[in-house]
Structures are given as structure tokens and as C-alpha cells.
Amino acid sequence: xxxxxTDLKYSDITPRNAFLNRRQVIAGAAGLAAAGSIGGAxxxxxxxxxxSPYSTSEDANSFEDVTPYNNFYEFGTGKPDPAKHAxxxxxxxWSVEIGxxxxxxGNYALEDILKEVTLEERIYRFRCVEAWAMVVPWVGFQLSxxxxxxxxxxxxxxxxxxxxxxxxxxxxxxxKSFPWPYVEGLRMDEAMHPLTILATGIYDEELPKQNGAxxxxxxxxxxxxxxxxxxxxxxxxxxxxxxxxNLIQPGEYGFYSNVNPEVDHPRWSQASHRPIGGGLFAKRxxxxxxxGYGEEVASLYAGMDLHKLY
Amino acid sequence: MLAWTCTNCxxxxxxxxxxxxxxxRVPAWLLYILLPVPGLWLFWQAVQNQLGPDPLDVLENGxxxxxxxxxxxGLLVTPVRNLTKIxxxxxxxxxxxxxxxxxxxxxTVYLLLDQQLxxxxxxxxxxxxxxxxxxxSAFLVLVPLAMTSNNLSIRKLGxxxxxxIHWGVYYASVAGATHYVLMKKTWEFEPLxxxxxxxxxxxxxxIRFRRRMIA
Ligand code: HEM
Numbered sequence: 001x002x003x004x005x006t007d008l009k010y011s012d013i014t015p016r017n018a019f020l021n022r023r024q025v026i027a028g029a030a031g032l033a034a035a036g037s038i039g040g041a042x043x044x045x046x047x048x049x050x051x052s053p054y055s056t057s058e059d060a061n062s063f064e065d066v067t068p069y070n071n072f073y074e075f076g077t078g079k080p081d082p083a084k085h086a087x088x089x090x091x092x093x094w095s096v097e098i099g100x101x102x103x104x105x106g107n108y109a110l111e112d113i114l115k116e117v118t119l120e121e122r123i124y125r126f127r128c129v130e131a132w133a134m135v136v137p138w139v140g141f142q143l144s145x146x147x148x149x150x151x152x153x154x155x156x157x158x159x160x161x162x163x164x165x166x167x168x169x170x171x172x173x174x175x176k177s178f179p180w181p182y183v184e185g186l187r188m189d190e191a192m193h194p195l196t197i198l199a200t201g202i203y204d205e206e207l208p209k210q211n212g213a214x215x216x217x218x219x220x221x222x223x224x225x226x227x228x229x230x231x232x233x234x235x236x237x238x239x240x241x242x243x244x245x246n247l248i249q250p251g252e253y254g255f256y257s258n259v260n261p262e263v264d265h266p267r268w269s270q271a272s273h274r275p276i277g278g279g280l281f282a283k284r285x286x287x288x289x290x291x292g293y294g295e296e297v298a299s300l301y302a303g304m305d306l307h308k309l310y
Numbered sequence: 311m312l313a314w315t316c317t318n319c320x321x322x323x324x325x326x327x328x329x330x331x332x333x334x335r336v337p338a339w340l341l342y343i344l345l346p347v348p349g350l351w352l353f354w355q356a357v358q359n360q361l362g363p364d365p366l367d368v369l370e371n372g373x374x375x376x377x378x379x380x381x382x383x384g385l386l387v388t389p390v391r392n393l394t395k396i397x398x399x400x401x402x403x404x405x406x407x408x409x410x411x412x413x414x415x416x417x418t419v420y421l422l423l424d425q426q427l428x429x430x431x432x433x434x435x436x437x438x439x440x441x442x443x444x445x446x447s448a449f450l451v452l453v454p455l456a457m458t459s460n461n462l463s464i465r466k467l468g469x470x471x472x473x474x475i476h477w478g479v480y481y482a483s484v485a486g487a488t489h490y491v492l493m494k495k496t497w498e499f500e501p502l503x504x505x506x507x508x509x510x511x512x513x514x515x516x517i518r519f520r521r522r523m524i525a
């Protein structure tokens with residue numbers, strides 16, 4: 001495989017102070033570079049490795065499609081709300097608490113996580129449970145890299161994720177109609193699958209806050225709400241972890257939530273979807289099982305009744 | 311009947327009198343020109359791709375919301391007259407018919423641009439999904455109302471039967487707002503607000519009716 005592997009141990013992790021300093025140096029250098037270049041972007045490009053065999057060859061949606069149209073209820077329930085309010089979120093410093101059934105638990109600073117991985121571009125189809133879809137050129141790394149680094153115990157069967165809970169910056173979290181913080185989960189084999197990534201960017205830009213900065217999950221064969229945003233906690237467990245939408249409405253959202261045109265959501269037929277970005281008259285497109293990633297992932301669910309375990 | 315007119319009064323006109331005298335100069339047909347403007351403007355922006363990444367969603371939802379707002383406006387005419395003596399009754403038919411026009415536009419967008427005439431999916435929607443059932447039943451109830459919103463019908467049906475038919479607007483409003491509440495994935499403020507407004511407007515009539523029965 002071309003991708004980067006890590007065999008770092010927890011003891012190898014540099015203390016956070018050192019990273020913060022390093023980050024400041026880099027920020028300063030970037031500032032200089034930006035000042036020196038005429039019309040250069042203020043933000044450094046991520047320069048992710050291109051050409052992943054997992055990327056689709058379909059045309060990606062534009063940056064302007066992907067960034068003002070989000071479901072991120074922490075910043076309001078309307079699609080444009082996150083783009084309006086997410087700027088309040090502080091994403092630096094950021095760390096992820098990795099725990100549960102791992103040999104290397106700890107609070108991993110984001111800089112430290114990123115130092116040990118190679119960022120690559122993954123152009124994935126993205127299918128929302130509301131029956132619309134996009135194609136997004138994510139920048140990220142395989143979740144399996146990070147999990148391997150935490151060194152999972154043999155008893156770990158699931159991975160639980162948690163979004164930041166900070167109502168001061170995420171005003172949606174003041175609403176009582178939602179059990180905050182947002183949580184999600186994957187089975188271990190789903191989490192370790194090479195298609196499953198943690199994204200830090202899109203279009204070689206740092207992930208905009210409304211898209212789940214600074215670190216979000218992307219599981220392209222599942223409905224979008226499984227791809228939890230702004231992750232602060234990853235816990236390996238033996239039992240199936242809770243998933244927010246499943247908790248609220250178990251009859252509408254299953255734990256697995258694989259894209260499946262044969263199983264309708266009570267509110268939306270899943271047989272087809274509207275591609276975003278094609279304008280008012282864009283044609284509906286038939287939805288593919290596992291969002292078209294069946295070749296890669298169907299075997300994970302061999303023998304399961306996906307009408308029951310939706 | 312024309313007690314509010316004040317042609318021979320010496321004292322200056324009150325606000326109510328001013329509004330009422332203004333309505334004599336503003337014809338109802340003007341509403342058939344003005345009220346479609348927001349919908350046409352929204353449609354134009356959608357065609358021009360100026361409504362963000364998902365113009366269909368903005369258009370479909372926008373037409374639905376205008377329909378609810380016009381239903382509110384129509385239901386406000388009576389309480390406004392009772393409580394303030396401002397009489398806007400001559401506009402009520404235009405308001406009601408325009409509300410219906412927005413529902414028709416909303417439904418048309420749903421059929422042509424959202425579901426794109428996939429009859430399987432549409433049939434499933436209409437028979438299975440509670441929020442669509444509420445919307446659809448609201449629409450169906452409004453059809454006879456719109457068809458009888460003319461003087462000839464009032465004369466032919468007689469005021470009693472005509473009024474019975476038009477009680478349907480209470481059902482259509484509540485069902486339309488319920489349709490909005492149910493389509494959201496959580497309890498959202500705005501749709502509940504619409505439902506609450508209709509509850510007040512209908513509750514007001516109910517209380518008045520009871521009082522008159524007792525009196
Ligand atoms: C009196 C009749 C109706 C009223 C007042 C009404 C009102 C509304 C409103 C206010 C919205 C949502 C606006 C928003 O989210 O901002 C909406 C959305 C919608 N309505 Fe209606 N509606 C009516 C009838 C119908 C009918 C007959 C259908 C189809 C059979 C329909 C299908 C839809 C759909 C598909 C949506 C969009 C849901 C989504 O975005 O997921 N409506 N309607």
C-alpha cells in the first residue's frame with residue numbers, strides 16, 4: 001500500500017506545549033509567506049496527496065456548493081445556519097481524547113495526530129438521508145491509522161465518537177430538544193475499513209468550521225449523519241455505542257444507516273436522490289446500495305438482514 | 311352598516327377611520343397583482359441559480375411558507391374587524407385565492423421539480439408519509455373553497471352551505487402547519503409557531519361562538 005503506516009507508541013508523543021510552539025512558528029512563517037507572495041492565499045494549502053484509488057472519478061461539487069449547505073444542528077437546524085454561526089467555534093487548540101479498550105489512551109493534540117499521518121485527497125460521494133447528494137474532495141487520513149496508533153485491545157468491537165460540547169460557541173446546543181453532545185458509532189471493521197477517513201480539509205483548504213472543523217469522520221457508504229463532525233473523543237468499546245439520531249428516533253434511523261435504496265426512511269423515499277449543484281432543474285438520480293461502494297463494503301454485512309438492521 | 315364612515319364629522323379622523331376610508335380607494339384586484347410577486351421573484355431567483363446550492367429546496371419551502379402566511383392573513387380579517395373595527399373584508403377573497411395559488415404552485419413544484427413525476431414515489435409519499443398526507447389533505451380541502459370563492463357560488467349555494475364549505479379553511483390551516491411541523495427532524499420553533507398562530511386564530515372564533523350561544 002502506498003499510504004502511510006504508523007507504529008508510534010504513546011510515549012513517543014511530544015508534549016503539547018512543544019506542538020503549540022511549533023504551530024506558532026509555522027503560523028508565523030505562513031504569515032510571512034502570504035505577505036511575500038502577491039495575491040497569495042492567506043491560508044497555506046494542505047497539499048494533500050492526489051490520485052487515491054478510492055476516489056471517484058465523478059466531478060466534485062464546487063467549494064461554493066459544499067460549504068454553505070450543511071446539517072450541523074449545533075449551529076442551527078437550517079442548512080445555511082452553520083455557515084453563518086460556525087465562525088464562533090474555537091478550533092485551536094484542539095485535542096482528541098482516545099480511550100476505552102486501547103493500550104495507548106490519552107489526550108492526543110491535533111498537531112500530534114496530523115504529524116504522524118500523510119494527508120491525502122479522497123473524492124467521495126456524499127449521500128444525505130434527506131435524499132440529496134454531493135461529491136466532496138475531502139482531505140484526510142484513514143481512521144485506521146489513528147486507531148492503530150492507539151493500539152486497540154482484542155476485545156474492542158466498536159468505536160464511539162463524540163462531538164465537542166460547548167454551548168457558548170455552539171448555540172444550537174442550548175436547545176433541549178437534542179441530547180447533546182452528538183455521538184456516533186461504527187463497528188470495528190467499518191472503522192478500520194480503508195474507505196473510512198478522518199477529514200481535516202476539502203479542496204486542499206483547511207476544513208471550514210461549518211463542515212466539522214478541525215476533524216470529522218467521513219464514511220461514504222453511510223448516510224451523512226454518521227459522519228460526525230468536530231470530534232473530541234474516540235472510545236473503543238465492546239458494546240454497540242449510542243448514536244444520536246438512533247437515540248431520538250430509533251424507528252427512523254438505525255445504528256448502521258448504510259445507504260440503501262430498498263429501505264425507505266419514513267419521511268423520504270431512498271430510491272433516488274437529488275444531486276446538489278445542478279440547479280433548479282437537476283434530474284433525480286437512482287441511489288445505489290452502499291452509495292455505490294458495495295464492491296468495497298458489501299462483504300462487511302454478509303448474512304445480515306439490512307431491512308431489519310438499517 | 312356604514313356607521314364607520316365619517317363624511318360629516320367635524321373631529322379629525324381616527325386611524326381606524328383613515329384605514330377604512332383608504333380601503334375604499336384601494337381595489338381588491340390589486341392583490342391579484344401584488345401577492346404573486348414574492349413567489350414569482352423566488353421562482354426567478356431559483357431559475358437564475360441565485361438561491362444557493364439547492365434552489366429547489368428554497369423554492370419549494372418558500373412557496374409553502376407564503377401559503378401559510380396568506381392563510382394567516384385571511385384568518386386575521388375577522389378578528390381584526392371585531393377588535394379594531396378595521397374592515398378588510400373586501401380583500402379576504404383575494405387573500406384566500408392567492409393562498410390557494412401558492413399551495414398549487416408549491417404542489418406543482420413538488421410534482422414536477424422535486425419528485426419529477428416519479429409516480430411510484432409520489433404515490434408512496436401521499437399514502438404513507440404522515441407529513442405529506444397532512445399537506446395533501448389540506449390541499450384537497452382547499453380545492454372546493456377556491457372553486458366557490460365567487461359571487462355566483464355564494465348565491466347558488468346560499469350563505470349557510472357556503473359558510474360550511476369554507477369552514478374547511480380551519481382544517482387546511484392546521485393540517486398545513488402540522489405538515490410543516492412533522493417534516494422536520496426535531497421539534498423546531500418556526501413550524502410550531504405557525505401551528506400556535508392558527509390555534510389562536512381558531513380558538514378566538516370558538517370562544518366568540520360559545521359566548522354568543524350562551525348570550
Ligand atoms: C395547504 C397546503 C400546504 C401548505 C400550507 C404547505 C406548507 C409547507 C411549508 C410551510 C413547508 C416547509 C417550509 C420550510 O421548511 O421552510 C412545506 C414543505 C414541503 N411540502 Fe408543503 N404545504 C402544503 C401542501 C403540500 C402538498 C400537497 C405536498 C405534496 C404532496 C407538499 C409537499 C411538501 C414537501 C415535499 C416539502 C419539502 C419538505 C422538505 O424540504 O424536506 N406540501 N410545505
